Each structure stands twice: as C-alpha cells, then as structure tokens.
Amino acid sequence: MTIVLNGEPRALQDGTTVADLLRALEVGERGVAVAVDAEVVPRGAWESFVVGDGAHVEVVHAVQGG
Amino acid sequence: MTIVLNGEPRALQDGTTVADLLRALEVGERGVAVAVDAEVVPRGAWESFVVGDGAHVEVVHAVQGG
C-alpha cells in the first residue's frame, strides 16, 4: 500500500504502525509528534495505531523558530 | 395595551398601525424609519402593520453624525 509521508508518497507494508514507521525512519521519540489524516496520534497510541492505505502522515520535530 | 416606544412605555389602542403611531407622533415620513421587535418595518407596510401589545418600537430619523 502507499501513504503520503510528509508530502512524499511512500510504500508501506500492511499493518504498519506509527511506531514501526518511526523506527523505519530512525527517528528518536524525543521532540517528535505524528499526525495522521489531520489528527494527532498521541504518543501512547503509536504502538497500536495502524497506518491505513492512502493515509496522509506528518512526522514533525523541533526546529529553530521565532 | 402598552408598548415600549423608543425606550419609554406608551399606552396604545388595540389595532394601532405603525402609520397611526407616526401620525400620533406628528412625525413626517421623510428620513424616518421604524423597527418593531428588532425587525425593520418597511415603509410600504406601515399602513398595514399593527403594533402588538408589549412591542418594542423604535422610531428613528437622521441626526448629525460622523
């Protein structure tokens, strides 16, 4: 299946969770947040939340900002 | 019956129309407008519009303003 990750299409195996995705991205958990289809996925739900086909996923972290 | 005319209570005969009221007030029609219970009463309806008991009537006209 395919999702849109941070604006880019990305192939994903069925059943992939947010946590799987973050591990695949080699993103530490600190200072990171995830939204799927314009809804926040709470940290506590990362292991259980399965990303669906065609989902729009945003993975963000802290950057310098005014 | 009693209405509230421009903030003051006023006794009125049943069946009084907006037009009757304006005549009683000796107000010319030019530059005048009427609202009853927060709704504008169009000029064309003055003769037919009967003011009900307890109605809040505002009769306004032009004054100097910036």
Place this chain on the structure above:
Amino acid sequence: MTIVLNGEPRALQDGTTVADLLRALEVGERGVAVAVDAEVVPRGAWESFVVGDGAHVEVVHAVQGG
C-alpha cells in the same frame, strides 16, 4: 599684458577698460556684474575703469539657483 579672467589667463592690450572687455566678450550689459581684484566695479565705472596687468577679473551673470 595678461589678466586672469574668470579663472583663465587672457592677454589684453594696455588701457583696456571693463567696458572694452565686455564688448570683446560680446556680453550684453543686462544681468551682468564685474569684480576686479575682489572689488565690485560699479556699472557706471565700466567705461572709465582700466584693467591693470595681472588683474583678477570676474564677470558674472544670472543662472538658475535655489
């Protein structure tokens, strides 16, 4: 003999008057003034004032100015 006319050296015959000089320069009299050696030469003295050797002569006229 030689004078300095408006900053430039200029050969002159002995006995040349300011009036002679202006005629030689083809300068009309209107709006013109003359200084010799840092002194004004009044209009009335132009015919009689003889320019001496080495004199510094300034002949000026009106220009646009703020």
Place this chain on the structure above:
Amino acid sequence: MTIVLNGEPRALQDGTTVADLLRALEVGERGVAVAVDAEVVPRGAWESFVVGDGAHVEVVHAVQGG
C-alpha cells in the same frame, strides 16, 4: 572704605587682603575662588592681594549644577 561683596555693599578696613576677607567670612579655602573687579585672584596671591576701595569682589564655591 566700602566694597561690593557678592553684590552687597560691605564696609572694610583699609589694607584688608583677600585672605583676611575669607577669614572674616569664615570660608574654608577648599573649593573656593575669588575674583576682584572681574579678574581672578590666584590662590597664591590671597595673602598679599589688598582689596581696594569700591572693589567688586566675588567669592564663589561649588554648588550642585548640571
């Protein structure tokens, strides 16, 4: 004889020196300066400088100032 001291007339014995005057005024020497007839009397001359009749004497000291 009479002098003008700081704008006020003051009687003085003949032969009074600036130093005598300051002692009479009970003015310490520190931060003080004296002018007689619009001339400064240097500190070193106070003992010798005799104040003349009608002299205008100014004795000044430090005050707060911007």
Place this chain on the structure above:
Amino acid sequence: MRIGDRDFGSRLILGTGGFPRLETLAAAVRESGTEMVTVALRRIDPGARGSLVDVLEDCGVAVLPNTAGCYTARDAVLTARLAREAFATDWVKLEVIGDERTLLPDAPELLVAAEELVADGFTVLPYTTDDPVLARRLEDAGCAAVMPLGSPIGSGHGINNPYNLRLIVEQASVPVILDAGVGTASDAALAMELGCDAVLCASAISRAQDPVAMARAIRLAVAAGLLARGAGRIARRTYAQASTPEEGTPEFVHPSDPARPLA
C-alpha cells in the same frame, strides 16, 4: 474616484457630526466641495424637528448613513437596514465599535457585519483599523471601499502608523479612504500622498474654531496631496543636493591674497 457604481470628483467626504449649527454645516459642506456626507440615525426627538435632511438636500450632496453606536454585528446590520428605509440608499458607513473610550472598531464583529450586509445588497464602506490583513478581508468580503483610521475618532492625532496605511494602499483594489484621526490640513495631505483615494473628516472641520475656513483648508490639502502624489516627489537623500550649480562659481582674488594656482 469610483466607489461601487458612483464616480466622485471630490476626494473629501464630510462627517456632519459636531457642527454647532446647521447653517455652519451647510456653509462647510459647500466650502469643502464634498459630494457625500455622513449622517446617523437616532430616536426621533418630538421637540426639535430636525431639518438636517432638507439642509443636505439643498446642498445637493449624497447621504451616507453610518451605524455609529453599534457594538455588535446584529445591531449594525439592523441599523443599516433602518437607514436604507429612512434614506432610500443601500450605501452604509459600517461602524462596529469595540471600545467606548477609544471607539476603535471590533475586527471580528466588523467582518461578520460586512459579510451580512454585502449579502443583503448593501454598498458597504467599513470604518476599520489600520490592520492590512483585516482591510484585505473586508475587501474580499465585497466591501466597496475600506476606511482605515489614522488615529481614534476626534483625537486629532493624524496618522499614527503611516507604515500600515501604506501596506493597505499597496494591496487594495477598492478605494482606500482615511477615516478618523485627521486633525489639520497637513494630515489630510499626507494621507493622500501615502496613496489614499480620499479622506473622511468630521471633527477636524466641525469642531475647529472656524469650521468653514477649515473645510476649505482641508479641501485644498486633499487636492494638494493628490497632486503631489501624481507629480512624483523627489527621493529622500541622506545628504544635500545643491539647487545651485557649483560650476562657474567666481573666485575673488585680492592682490593681498596668497597666490592661488590657476584653475
């Protein structure tokens, strides 16, 4: 200047508030050369029969009703509709005030009222803050002009934030009318130089010691500012630029002067 479906020759809109007498108002209207004046709606006063409408009719000026005194979109919309009945015009100077002391507009309420009135077919001229974003949203909502303030009504402080006014003018595709704050002629000239299409002025004229003379002064100032903008002002320079040429400056040499080398 075209506002909605009307062309205006005059760039000055006069507020009728504050004039001591109707005769003075009439004289000021004429001296100002204005083609449109604001009026307000208030409860009829059986005592004094106001001939204001007659006076303005004699002057031959259009009437622009305002919604002064309204603190909510609802009251402003209703007042505009009353004005439409009273004056048979669908033009309105929309005021939705947010603070009694400063009479500054309430941005969100103003936008709501503007949207409603535009939908109801009004030609809406909103009295707004000098916020460029709000001005654009009002324009996007269909307002026929935007009327930012220079400073609070009647304060006479002129234009507190020329920078914002410039931004509003830059982006606007409807007329920008400076409303409120003008204290004297130079304020009006500056507003036009900054790019405003017109100036709306009440207290500066009506409460001046000589309202008629001030009406003329501000009329001239508006014309001056408009002309100056069109004439293309000189750029500001850090240093001076001589207005008299240096070339040809005489040098006065006295025999006693130390010799100078010839040019």
Place this chain on the structure above:
Amino acid sequence: MRIGDRDFGSRLILGTGGFPRLETLAAAVRESGTEMVTVALRRIDPGARGSLVDVLEDCGVAVLPNTAGCYTARDAVLTARLAREAFATDWVKLEVIGDERTLLPDAPELLVAAEELVADGFTVLPYTTDDPVLARRLEDAGCAAVMPLGSPIGSGHGINNPYNLRLIVEQASVPVILDAGVGTASDAALAMELGCDAVLCASAISRAQDPVAMARAIRLAVAAGLLARGAGRIARRTYAQASTPEEGTPEFVHPSDPARPLA
C-alpha cells in the same frame, strides 16, 4: 506678508535651480503663483546666452539673488554686492555654507556677513539653521526675515525638528520662511501650520517628475496650511471624542432577548 518694504500676496518663494528647461521653469513659476524667485550668480558662459532674466521678467516676478557657493562672509558680501549691480536690487538671500556635503550654514560667518550687508543697506534674508538663538541674533542684526532650514538642501526630509521651528516662530518679529528640506506638499502645509509665514522651495518642485504639477500642489498646500492655522485646529486628545451623539441610540429588543429594564 510684509518683508522689508514689500507686501506679498503669495506665501511661496520659488528657487529656480534644478529645472531641466526654462520653459518648465516659466510654467512652474506661473502655476506656483509666486511673486519672487531666487537666482544665482555664476561666471558668464560665452557659449550659452542665458535668457533666464528675460524669462523671469516675462513672468513678472521679483528676483532674489542668492550667495550660494560662498563659504566665507567675505565672499558672500562681495557676491551680494555683485548681485546688486547685476540685478539692481539690494535684496539678497544670504547663504554662507559651512559644509560641502550637507550645505548647512556656518552660524558665526553667517552672522558676520548679515551684519555687514545690513550696514551696507541690503535687505537681508539669511538661509540659517533651525537654531532659535541664531535666528534671533540674525533678526537683532537687522535681517528682514529669517529662513531656517527644515532639513538639508535638496534632501526632501521635510522638517527634521518641528520643535525648534516652533520656537523660532514664537519669538520672531520678522517673517519666518522655511527654506530647504521640503520634499512634498504635506511638508509645506506643516511648515505653515507651525507658524511659518512662507515657504521657499526649489528642488521639491524643480526636480519632481512633473515640476509644474508639483508647483501647483505646493501652492495649494501652503494655502491650506495657512488657512488651517487661522481656522484653529482641534486639540489633540488622548482618547476618542464621538462625532455622533450617543444620546438617542436605538435599542433593538427582540422578544427572544433577555428582558432589559426600561431606560
């Protein structure tokens, strides 16, 4: 306005420097309504016969020679005397410059030159700084007017220090003419509102993209500022003052509204 022994209807004096062509100068002179213009003296240029004097004569305006380019009292005095010969006038716009980059006046030299020229019978109009003390000393020296700068010549910065200009106007018993700095119409209006009797303007007009239009703009602005000053402007207030009466504001009560006590 009376300067020396002459009355002026116009409050605008035009500097002739910077105009691209004499035709433009002539048109601007007429559009400005001025009655007096400045000119300078420079070495004759046998090549180009300048008809400047003729043009100005056709315009029917008086000529006010300046001493532009002089850096010492001596040169300025001598230049003034040459001007008297050239134009048969004892009026002079006295300039003694102290700095090439800013063309600001040299206060002590200016005062010396003014005293000499007054003693020599000249009607002296000194271009001066905005220093109120210097202005008074120039007046005490017998100058017929004082002409403080708003900002450097040709800079177009307008009036950098309105406070000083106000002080000069307060104390002066001769006309105060703002000289130098005007960039556009509102600057000229402000100068008059601050109490100046007239404005002298060269670059703002001559170097504008459209000098003739700007001449008219500044003429109107000067008139507007003078009128406004006479009309008595409103005072500045910290907060707003309503231009529409609060009294009589209707209250729109809908049956669904919570009951309100009657007024």
Place this chain on the structure above:
Amino acid sequence: MRIGDRDFGSRLILGTGGFPRLETLAAAVRESGTEMVTVALRRIDPGARGSLVDVLEDCGVAVLPNTAGCYTARDAVLTARLAREAFATDWVKLEVIGDERTLLPDAPELLVAAEELVADGFTVLPYTTDDPVLARRLEDAGCAAVMPLGSPIGSGHGINNPYNLRLIVEQASVPVILDAGVGTASDAALAMELGCDAVLCASAISRAQDPVAMARAIRLAVAAGLLARGAGRIARRTYAQASTPEEGTPEFVHPSDPARPLA
C-alpha cells in the same frame, strides 16, 4: 512576571529562529538571561539529526512552541496539539498569519484559534496586531498573555505605533509582551517604558552581526526600561528647566564697565 501558572524572573523571551549555529544560539540564550525560548515544528529531516532540544535542555530554559506558518485556525490548533505531544507542554505561542509578505496576524482567525485552544486546556500566548480591541478580546477569551507586534517580524522597525501599545497596556490584566519588530536595544527599552511586561525577540538578536553581544545588549535594555518605568521619569516640558540654580550667579564688574545698580 507571572504568566499562567509560572513566574519569570527574566523579562526577555528569546526566539530561536535565525541563529546561524546551535553554539551561537546556546551562547546567546545564556547571555540573554532568558528563561523561555520559542521553537517551531517542521517535518523531520532524516539527513540532519537536530540536537536543538538537547541544546535548549542544557541551557535549562523552557520551550514555547509556536504555530508559525499556519494561515488558518484549524492548522494552528492542530499544530499546537502536535507541539503538546512533541514537547509535553500545553503552552503555545499562537500564530495565525494572514499575509505572506508582512506575516501580520489574521485577527478573526486568531481569535477563533485562541478560543479553541483555551477550551482545550492550552496556555495560549497569541502573537497579535497592535489593535487594543483585539487584545482585549484575546484576553477575554482566556489567553494567558497578549503579544502585540511593534512592527512586522524581522523588519527591525521597532514600535510603529506606541499609542496603540500604550492602550493595550492600560487595559490589560494579563502580561503584555512585545513580540516582533525590535531592531535594537533602544526599541526594547522603549517597549518596557511604555508598560510592556516583557519583550520577545528573535531576529534582532539571531541575525545581528554579533548575536551574543546583541543578546546582552537587549537584556540590559529590557532591564533598563523596566527600571526606568519604575523610577518615574521626569515630565516632558515645553521649555527648559535649569539644572543649575540661577540664584547666586556671580556678576563680574570691571571698573571700565558701566555702573550697575546694586542687587
């Protein structure tokens, strides 16, 4: 200064945007004495592992996430919720921008977003215009502070409209923090003198030639302005007031002088 449930000793909030290197940021944070800095949320960049959070943790400062880049209430609210997840804080610097070129806030959207976030339990610090009515509505909506701009973000124009800022301060019962516009130290001092409780500053420090020195300069300026406000400045006077007493001034009389009467 107390914001929400937190007391702050420092009156300076630092924006972390624009610093060339993290080391410079860290040094500036320390030099500024700030206790809270803003950060933004952006898509992760697998390439560069940012240690920003670690650096700020080392500095021991609180993190205030912003919603920069959001043009709608919806995006801003969602961004705030992401920030809450990312930084385990319910504090947010709420930005809802209305214009790309000026980055000015969108008043109505800002108010909607503020209401939603307050209802959702956030401690909301809105970046707002200098509109006093909007500031009060944001406070009424439950914002923990209001952060009006002095001029556009990064413009360095300082405080374009001190009058409005004064009005905001007068009426506010929550802290007022000047956000955006500061260009240099005197701007920050002025903000505090006008009554602001704190200053938020990014570009002025991060983009200065020497960010660390500027961090110290603005820290001192904020302290100076706060002290000066408390110290009760002298009133402005139209004329001078001597700082040296006139009384007792000596009069130097030379025998050659004309006789003067005694005092």
Place this chain on the structure above:
Amino acid sequence: MRIGDRDFGSRLILGTGGFPRLETLAAAVRESGTEMVTVALRRIDPGARGSLVDVLEDCGVAVLPNTAGCYTARDAVLTARLAREAFATDWVKLEVIGDERTLLPDAPELLVAAEELVADGFTVLPYTTDDPVLARRLEDAGCAAVMPLGSPIGSGHGINNPYNLRLIVEQASVPVILDAGVGTASDAALAMELGCDAVLCASAISRAQDPVAMARAIRLAVAAGLLARGAGRIARRTYAQASTPEEGTPEFVHPSDPARPLA
C-alpha cells in the same frame, strides 16, 4: 573613551544639579557608575556650609565645573578661570547661553569662548547645539569633546533631531557626548546607538521620582546602546522576514479535504 589626556571606563557623566539631598546624589553617583560629575560655581552662602566637594571626593569621582548661567564669552571665560582656581582642574564644561527660556547655546559666543579657553590651556567640553557645522568648528578650535544637546536642558524630550546627531558623530574625531534632553533610559540607549561616545545626564536622574533607580536604569541603557551599536543591528526591511523557516511546514490533509497534488 579617551577625553583629552584621560581614559574613562564609564560612558555616563552625571550632572549634580537637581538632587533633593546630598545623600541621594551620593547614592545616585555610585549607582550610575560614573567617573566624572559636573558642578557649578555660585556665590558662597555663609548660612549653609556645603559639603558637596567632600561628598564627591568620597565618591571618588572627578569634578567637571560648568559655566552655567553665563550669557557672554567674557563671563564664561572668567568663570572657567575661577573654577580652575576652586577645583585645581583645567577641565571645563563650557556653557554660553543665548536664551533664558530654552537655555539654548549662543553659537558665535560659544565659539569665541572655546577659542579663548583652549588658548589658555583648558580642556574644553562645550555644551553646543545639534548643528554639525558648529560642532566641527568647535573641534577645529581645539575642544576635547563636543557635547550637542538632544533637546533643551531639563525638557526630557530626548533627541529631537537624530539626523543632525548622526552627522555630528560621522565627522567628529573627538568624543561626542549627548548633553541635555535625556528623559529616560531609551533616550540614552538611542544616543549611544546613534554613535555618541557618552551621555551627560542631570535632570533625568536627579528629578526622577526615584533618582537612584533611574541612575541605574540609565547606566544600563548606556551600556546597552553601546553594546548594540557594536553588535551590528539588523537592517530595517520594508516587509517581514520570517524567523521560522517555511520549508518543512506540515500540511494537514483530512480525507474530507479536496485532493491536493503531491508536493
């Protein structure tokens, strides 16, 4: 900062006039960190033995006598010579006043007095106008510093003409000390940012409600302004410059949203 033959760490010179009590003066001197204070000379008052000199000696600050109250070069020169006797210093703050109401300097008299005192071996610090030409002439006359005013003594108007102050700083090769006009901390910071080497301040501190706190405020402000100038402030921009990068801004797509093309 080096003036004449002396180096100064502090950039603040304190005027002692206006302090209600000597104790307050002493505390303010210490809080200000100043190294030099001004004093005046007046006729001795047999009644009150003033211990001013002792107090200042305890504070360990240098004394800079002024010539306040002098309206002629002659009186100023004589006063300076008296001061040299009284305080055993050849330093003098030279004041030659031209107007009682504004206490503005008299330019020509000031220059004459400066020339005389320099010839007599004094280290002359003249209180002057903000006229750049006069400032240069004073420097050319051998003054050890120039001390232009920001606005009249005790007026608290700050810097009326920053443009002129900038010109003075640009050209000066001796220290430029802003003297007179400072009303509060931001004025002092601005003066340093404009390029002044130091600030001289009396009334702003001595007449503040809390002179000691204001002494500290202005000390910090002077330091802040000096630091900020050295740190290289950001340029002023017409529009905004984001302090948060646009790149990487998340886009929140809800299934219900209209489809967007992928980036």
